Amino acid sequence: MNNPQLNKHGELQHLLSTEGLPLPILRGILDKAASFVDIGDRLEIRNVPLLKGKSVFNVFFENSTRTRTTFEIAAKRLSADVVNLNIGSSSTSKGETLLDTVDNLCAMHADMFVVRHSQSGAAHFIARHVAPEIHVINAGDGRHAHPTQALLDMFTIRHYKKEFHNLRVAIVGDVLHSRVARSQIHALTTLGVPEVRVIAPKTLLPTLVENLGVQVYHDMSQGLRDVDVVLMLRLQNERMQGAALPSAQEYFKYYGLTEEKLACAKPDAIVMHPGPMNRGIEIESSVADGKHSVILPQVTFGIAVRMAVMSMLAGVKV
Amino acid sequence: MNNPQLNKHGELQHLLSTEGLPLPILRGILDKAASFVDIGDRLEIRNVPLLKGKSVFNVFFENSTRTRTTFEIAAKRLSADVVNLNIGSSSTSKGETLLDTVDNLCAMHADMFVVRHSQSGAAHFIARHVAPEIHVINAGDGRHAHPTQALLDMFTIRHYKKEFHNLRVAIVGDVLHSRVARSQIHALTTLGVPEVRVIAPKTLLPTLVENLGVQVYHDMSQGLRDVDVVLMLRLQNERMQGAALPSAQEYFKYYGLTEEKLACAKPDAIVMHPGPMNRGIEIESSVADGKHSVILPQVTFGIAVRMAVMSMLAGVKV
Amino acid sequence: MNNPQLNKHGELQHLLSTEGLPLPILRGILDKAASFVDIGDRLEIRNVPLLKGKSVFNVFFENSTRTRTTFEIAAKRLSADVVNLNIGSSSTSKGETLLDTVDNLCAMHADMFVVRHSQSGAAHFIARHVAPEIHVINAGDGRHAHPTQALLDMFTIRHYKKEFHNLRVAIVGDVLHSRVARSQIHALTTLGVPEVRVIAPKTLLPTLVENLGVQVYHDMSQGLRDVDVVLMLRLQNERMQGAALPSAQEYFKYYGLTEEKLACAKPDAIVMHPGPMNRGIEIESSVADGKHSVILPQVTFGIAVRMAVMSMLAGVKV
Numbered sequence: 001m002n003n004p005q006l007n008k009h010g011e012l013q014h015l016l017s018t019e020g021l022p023l024p025i026l027r028g029i030l031d032k033a034a035s036f037v038d039i040g041d042r043l044e045i046r047n048v049p050l051l052k053g054k055s056v057f058n059v060f061f062e063n064s065t066r067t068r069t070t071f072e073i074a075a076k077r078l079s080a081d082v083v084n085l086n087i088g089s090s091s092t093s094k095g096e097t098l099l100d101t102v103d104n105l106c107a108m109h110a111d112m113f114v115v116r117h118s119q120s121g122a123a124h125f126i127a128r129h130v131a132p133e134i135h136v137i138n139a140g141d142g143r144h145a146h147p148t149q150a151l152l153d154m155f156t157i158r159h160y161k162k163e164f165h166n167l168r169v170a171i172v173g174d175v176l177h178s179r180v181a182r183s184q185i186h187a188l189t190t191l192g193v194p195e196v197r198v199i200a201p202k203t204l205l206p207t208l209v210e211n212l213g214v215q216v217y218h219d220m221s222q223g224l225r226d227v228d229v230v231l232m233l234r235l236q237n238e239r240m241q242g243a244a245l246p247s248a249q250e251y252f253k254y255y256g257l258t259e260e261k262l263a264c265a266k267p268d269a270i271v272m273h274p275g276p277m278n279r280g281i282e283i284e285s286s287v288a289d290g291k292h293s294v295i296l297p298q299v300t301f302g303i304a305v306r307m308a309v310m311s312m313l314a315g316v317k318v
Numbered sequence: 319m320n321n322p323q324l325n326k327h328g329e330l331q332h333l334l335s336t337e338g339l340p341l342p343i344l345r346g347i348l349d350k351a352a353s354f355v356d357i358g359d360r361l362e363i364r365n366v367p368l369l370k371g372k373s374v375f376n377v378f379f380e381n382s383t384r385t386r387t388t389f390e391i392a393a394k395r396l397s398a399d400v401v402n403l404n405i406g407s408s409s410t411s412k413g414e415t416l417l418d419t420v421d422n423l424c425a426m427h428a429d430m431f432v433v434r435h436s437q438s439g440a441a442h443f444i445a446r447h448v449a450p451e452i453h454v455i456n457a458g459d460g461r462h463a464h465p466t467q468a469l470l471d472m473f474t475i476r477h478y479k480k481e482f483h484n485l486r487v488a489i490v491g492d493v494l495h496s497r498v499a500r501s502q503i504h505a506l507t508t509l510g511v512p513e514v515r516v517i518a519p520k521t522l523l524p525t526l527v528e529n530l531g532v533q534v535y536h537d538m539s540q541g542l543r544d545v546d547v548v549l550m551l552r553l554q555n556e557r558m559q560g561a562a563l564p565s566a567q568e569y570f571k572y573y574g575l576t577e578e579k580l581a582c583a584k585p586d587a588i589v590m591h592p593g594p595m596n597r598g599i600e601i602e603s604s605v606a607d608g609k610h611s612v613i614l615p616q617v618t619f620g621i622a623v624r625m626a627v628m629s630m631l632a633g634v635k636v
Numbered sequence: 637m638n639n640p641q642l643n644k645h646g647e648l649q650h651l652l653s654t655e656g657l658p659l660p661i662l663r664g665i666l667d668k669a670a671s672f673v674d675i676g677d678r679l680e681i682r683n684v685p686l687l688k689g690k691s692v693f694n695v696f697f698e699n700s701t702r703t704r705t706t707f708e709i710a711a712k713r714l715s716a717d718v719v720n721l722n723i724g725s726s727s728t729s730k731g732e733t734l735l736d737t738v739d740n741l742c743a744m745h746a747d748m749f750v751v752r753h754s755q756s757g758a759a760h761f762i763a764r765h766v767a768p769e770i771h772v773i774n775a776g777d778g779r780h781a782h783p784t785q786a787l788l789d790m791f792t793i794r795h796y797k798k799e800f801h802n803l804r805v806a807i808v809g810d811v812l813h814s815r816v817a818r819s820q821i822h823a824l825t826t827l828g829v830p831e832v833r834v835i836a837p838k839t840l841l842p843t844l845v846e847n848l849g850v851q852v853y854h855d856m857s858q859g860l861r862d863v864d865v866v867l868m869l870r871l872q873n874e875r876m877q878g879a880a881l882p883s884a885q886e887y888f889k890y891y892g893l894t895e896e897k898l899a900c901a902k903p904d905a906i907v908m909h910p911g912p913m914n915r916g917i918e919i920e921s922s923v924a925d926g927k928h929s930v931i932l933p934q935v936t937f938g939i940a941v942r943m944a945v946m947s948m949l950a951g952v953k954v
Contacts, residue, residue: 046745047689047717053365055391065721066740073691073744076717081365081394085383096594104384104593107617108391109364237731275740276732299743371683373709399683399712403701414912422702422911425935426709427682 004124007132011316014127014136015309017145018187026190030155032308036077037301050311051080054111058084059102060139061117066275067139070299071114071148074306078314080112102126106134112313113137120144120179135313143179148309149274150183152302154191156294157229159301160270164191170223170265171214172199173233173255173282176206180274181233185212199223201255203245220255224264230292232257232273235282248281258284262292270294322445329634332445332454333627335463336505344508348473350626354395355619368629369398372429376402378457379416379435384593385457388617389432389466392624396632398430420444424452430631431455438462438497453631461497466627467592468501470620472509474612475547477619478588482509488541488583489515489532491551491573491600492522498592499551503530517541519573521563538573542582548610550575550591553600566599576602580610588612640760643768647952650763650772651945653781654823662826666791668944672713673937686947687716690747694720696775697734697753702911703775706935707750707784710942714950716748738762742770748949749773756780756815771949779815784945785910786819788938790827792930793865795937796906800827806859806901807850808835809869809891809918812842816910817869821848835859837891839881856891860900866928868893868909871918884917894920898928906930 003020007013012025036048056075058068068084075082087101105113112135115123120142127136140146154164161167169188175181175198188196189212198209199217210216217223224230235251245251257271271283271292279285288295321338325331330343354366374393376386386402393400405419423431430453433441438460445454458464472482479485487506493499493516506514507530516527517535528534535541542548553569563569575589589601589610597603606613639656643649648661692711694704704720711718723737741749748771751759756778763772776782790800797803805824811817811834824832825848834845835853846852853859860866871887881887893907907919907928915921924931 055394065723069719069721069741070744072719073717076691076719081391083387083390083394085387087383097597100593100595100597103614104617105387107614108388108621109618275736277736278731279733279736281731296739296743299740300745303744373712399709401705401708401712403705405701415915418911418913418915421932422935423705425932426706426939427936 004127007316012312013132013316014123014138015147015313016123016127016136016138018147018150018183018190019145021147021186021190023190026151026154026187029151029305029308029312030158032312033151033155033301033304036304036307047077047079049079051075051078051111051314054080054314055109056080056082056112056114056310057105057110058082058114058139059087059105059116060085061087061115061122062140063088064116064140067116068114070302071137071139071306074303074310075112077303078307078310080310098122098125099129102129106130110134112310114139116140118142135316137309137313140179143177143182145183146179146274147183147187148302148306149180150187151309152298152305153184153231153272153274154187155301155305156272156298157270159297160294161228164188164193167193167229168195168197168227169193169229169231170197170199170217170227171231171233172220172223172257174204174235175200175209175233176204177236178233181231182212184231185214189213197223197227199255220257220261221264224261227265228269230257230262230265230269230271232271232283234274234276235278237278248278252281256280256282256284257287259286259290262287272298275299322442325450325634330627330630331634332441332456333465333631334441334445334454334456336465336468336501336508337463339465339504339508341508344469344472344505347469347623347626347630348476350630351469351473351619351622354622354625365395365397367397369393369396369429369632372398372632373427374398374400374430374432374628375423375428376400376432376457377405377423377434378403379405379433379440380458381406382434382458385434386432388620389455389457389624392621392628393430395621396625396628398628416440416443417447420447424448428452430628432457434458436460453634455627455631458497461495461500463501464497464592465501466620466624467498468505469627470616470623471502471549471590471592472505473619473623474590474616475588477615478612479546482506482511485511485547486513486545487511487515487547487549488517488535488545489549489551490517490538490541490575492553493518493527493551494522494524495554496551499549500530502549503532507531515541515545517573538575538579539582542579545583546587548575548580548583548587548589550589550601552592552594553596555596566596570599574598574600574602575605577604577608580605590616593617640763643952648948649952650759650774651783651949652759652763652772652774654783654786654819654826655781657783657822657826659826662787662790662823665787665941665944665948666794668948669787669791669937669940672940672943683713683715685715687711687714687747687950690716690950691745692716692718692748692750692946693741693746694718694750694775695723695741695752696721697723697751697758698776699724700752700776703752704750706938707773707775707942710939710946711748713939714943714946716946734758734761735765738765742766746770748946750775752776754778771952773945773949776815779813779818781819782815782910783819783823784938784942785816786823787945788934788941789820789867789908789910790823791937791941792908792934793906795933796930797864800824800829803829803865804831804833804863805829805865805867806833806835806853806863807867807869808856808859808893810840810871811836811845811869812840813872814869817867818848820867821850825849833859833863835891856893856897857900860897863901864905866893866898866901866905866907868907868919870910870912871914873914884914888917892916892918892920893923895922895926898923908934911935
C-alpha cells in the first residue's frame with residue numbers, strides 16, 4: 001500500500017500522522033530535534049538559515065493560538081517567511097470549497113502548509129492534492145491525529161528515559177475524543193514501548209480500543225501501577241457539559257491525577273500534558289508543578305521538534 | 319488635470335485605479351512582473367532585497383484574508399517588513415476618524431500602505447493626505463476599483479495571448495457591483511483591446527455602461543461568440559439574497575459559464591476568474607478545472623504583479 | 637525595598653511602570669530614543685540588528701491594534717522576530733490560568749514579552765514569574781500604568797521644551813480611569829517638573845489625587861493658565877454611557893480643549909494626546925490640527941522610545 005506521507009524514495013514528503021510513520025524517519029526527527037535543542041541553549045543568535053526564502057503558510061481552519069505560535073516560532077527560527085491564515089473567518093464563509101482554497105494558496109508558491117482543521121482527514125485530503133514540491137504538516141485534524149504533539153512527547157520521553165524498549169506508559173483521560181492519544185499510541189508502538197495502557201471511564205474510550213495494542217484500565221491506581229510515564233489528556237469543557245460526564249468534581253475524584261494516585265507509579269515517573277491544562281479537573285496543581293512534571297520542557301522541545309520536521313521536509317528533493 | 323497617481327515627473331506615486339494609468343506605466347508594471355515570475359521559477363531562494371528596511375502596512379478596513387495574503391507574500395519576497403492591521407475591529411470602532419488613523423500610521427514611518435476599504439474613493443482620499451514619501455496601493459475600494467486584480471488579469475492575458483490589439487474580451491456577470499470589472503475595462507481599453515463586451519442581466523449592469531466603451535450583451539451565447547478571453551466575475555452571495563436576482567439556479571442557467579456556452583467562444587479561448595469562485599453558480603466545475611481555465615496561473619501571476627507595483631513605487635525618488 | 641523593574645545591578649530588567657523608575661534610567665531611555673530618531677530620519681535602510689535572533693512576543697489579553705502595531709514596528713526595526721498573540725480569544729477561554737499561559741510562552745524561549753491586560757498589576761505579576769533572561773514590557777494594565785506612553789510623552793516634551801525643571805504641565809480629562817495619567821504624573825515628577833496640574837470634574841478624579849504631588853483644578857481656564865504643556869486624556873465612550881458624565885456635549889463645553897481655552901496657556905504651549913482622539917468631545921478639531929499640537933510627532937517618537945526600551949532590556953546581561 002502507498003504511504004501518503006512518503007515519496008517514492010521513501011523520504012518524508014508530508015507529516016500527516018504518526019500512524020505508518022517508519023521507525024527510521026521517526027528516529028531521524030527526534031535526532032534532528034536534539035540538534036536544535038542544542039542551538040537553543042548554546043547560541044546567542046538562535047536562528048538558522050535552513051528555510052531561508054521559503055514560505056510557510058499556517059493555514060488554520062480552526063483557531064489555536066498556541067499551536068499556531070509554536071509553528072510560527074519554529075519556522076521563523078529556520079528563517080522562513082511565515083504567513084498566518086485564519087481561514088475559518090474568511091474564504092470558506094464566502095462559499096469557496098476547501099480544494100479551491102488550497103489550490104489558491106499553492107498558486108501563491110507556498111513551500112509548506114501547516115494545517116489545522118476540525119474535520120478528521122483534512123490534512124490527508126490536502127496532501128493528496130498539492131503539487132509535489134509542497135509539503136503538508138498536520139497540526140491537528142478532528143479526532144484523528146496531531147503528530148507533532150506526539151513527536152514532542154516522544155522526544156520528551158527519550159530525553160528523560162533514554163530508551164523506549166523498557167517502558168510502561170499510561171495515557172489517562174478522554175481517549176475517545178483525543179487526536180493526541182491516537183498519535184501517541186502509534187508513536188509509542190513504533191518506538192517499541194512494550195506496554196501502553198489507557199486509563200479512562202468507558203464513556204471516554206473508543207470501541208475496540210484494544211485493537212490499537214493497548215491495555216485498558218478503568219481504575220487509576222491499578223492503571224498507574226509501576227508506570228514510567230504518565231501522559232495526561234486534556235478534558236475539553238464541551239465534553240463536561242455533555243452527557244458523557246457527571247461533573248468536573250466527580251471526574252477529578254476518579255481520573256484527576258493527584259499526588260496520592262501518582263504514588264502508584266514508579267518513583268521516577270514523569271508526568272506529561274499537552275496543554276492547556278484544566279487544573280483541579282484532570283490534574284492536581286501540586287502534580288502539575290511538582291518534581292515529576294515535565295510539562296514545560298515539553299513545550300520547549302515542541303519548538304525543536306517542529307523545526308526538525310520542517311527542515312527535514314524542506315530538505316527533500318522533488 | 320492632475321493625475322493623483324503620478325508625481326510631477328510623471329512617475330507612479332500611488333496605484334489607485336487602472337483608470338488614467340498611462341500606457342507606458344501599465345506596460346512597465348507587466349514587464350517588471352515578468353522578471354519576478356522568472357525569479358519564482360528559477361531560484362532556490364526567491365527573495366530579493368528591493369524593499370529591505372521598508373515598512374509595508376496592510377491596512378484592511380474590510381476583511382479579506384486572500385488579498386491581504388497576496389500582498390503580504392509579495393512584500394516579504396521583496397524583503398520588506400510587513401505589518402497587518404485589521405482596522406475594522408479597532409480604532410474606527412473607538413470613534414477615531416479615518417484621517418486620524420491614517421495620520422497616525424504615517425507618523426509611524428510607514429513607507430507603503432496597502433488599503434482595502436468598503437467605501438469607494440477611500441484609497442484616493444488617503445493618497446491625497448499622506449506625506450510625499452509614502453505610497454498608497456488600492457487593494458479594493460467599494461465598487462470603484464481593484465487595480466492590482468486588473469493588472470494581474472492583463473498579465474495573464476498577455477502571457478497567453480501575447481498581444482492585445484487583436485483580442486475580443488468578454489466580461490461576464492455582476493458588473494454593477496464589481497470594482498474588478500471597472501478596473502478591467504479601463505486596463506483593456508488602455509492596452510488597445512479593440513472589442514470589450516459585458517454580458518449580464520440588465521439588473522446587474524450600471525446605467526450608461528456603454529459610455530465606458532464596451533458592447534452590452536444580455537445573452538451568453540451571443541456575447542461569447544468568437545471571444546478570445548472570458549473574464550468571469552464573482553457573484554456575491556448578498557446580491558443573491560436581494561431582489562436583484564431570482565435564484566442561484568436561474569442565474570446559473572442564464573449566466574453561469576458552462577462547457578456548452580463556452581463552445582461559442584474561440585477554440586483557444588481562455589477563462590479567468592478573480593476568485594473565490596462559486597462553483598455551480600457563476601461557473602460550472604468542469605470549466606473551472608478545464609483546459610481553457612487559467613484561474614490558478616492568475617493567482618501566481620498576482621504575486622509577481624504586486625511585487626512589480628511595490629518595487630516600482632519604492633524606486634520613485636521624492 | 638526591592639524594585640521589581642531592576643536587577644541586582646540596578647539595571648532595567650523589566651519596564652512595568654514609571655513609578656519608581658530611577659531618574660538615570662528614565663533619562664537613559666530618552667537619550668537612546670534620540671539616537672533612533674536620527675536613524676529614522678537619516679538612513680535609507682532603517683533597521684538595526686540589535687535584537688537579531690531574539691523573539692519578541694506581543695501578548696495582548698486586551699485588543700489594541702494601535703499599541704500592538706507600534707511595538708511590532710519597533711521590534712522589527714531592531715531585527716527581532718515578532719510573534720503576535722491575541723490571547724483574549726484563545727487559551728484563557730479554554731480555562732488555562734494566566735500563569736500557565738505565561739509559563740508556556742516562556743518555555744517557547746521568548747526573549748521579551750510586551751503585555752497588555754485589562755487587569756491592573758498583570759504585567760507585574762508576569763514579571764515576577766518569568767525566568768531571569770526574559771524581559772517584560774507593560775503595554776498597559778487596567779487603570780494602573782502605561783509606561784511607554786508616558787515615556788514618549790516625556791521625550792516629546794523634552795524635544796520641544798529642552799528642560800523639565802522650569803515647566804508647568806496640565807493633565808486634562810478622565811484622570812480617574814487613566815493609566816496614562818498615572819504614568820505621566822510619576823515621570824514628570826521624577827524628571828523634576830515643579831508644577832503638575834490635573835484638570836477634571838470631581839467625578840473623574842481619584843480620591844486623594846493630591847497625594848501624587850499634583851494640584852487639582854476643576855476649571856479649565858484657571859487650570860490652563862500659563863502652562864507650558866497640555867496633556868489631554870482620551871475620554872472613553874463607555875464612561876460617557878455611564879453615570880459619571882451628563883453628556884458628550886456638556887463635557888466638551890466644560891473640559892474640551894478649544895482654542896479659546898487654550899489661549900489661557902502660554903503662547904508657545906504644546907498640546908499632546910495619546911490617541912485615538914474623540915474630536916469634538918475632549919478636543920476641538922482646530923486645536924488637534926493647530927500649531928500648538930504635537931500629537932503626530934508623539935506617535936513618531938513612540939516608535940523610537942519603544943526601540944530604546946527594547947534595546948536597553950536586550951542589552952542587560954543575566
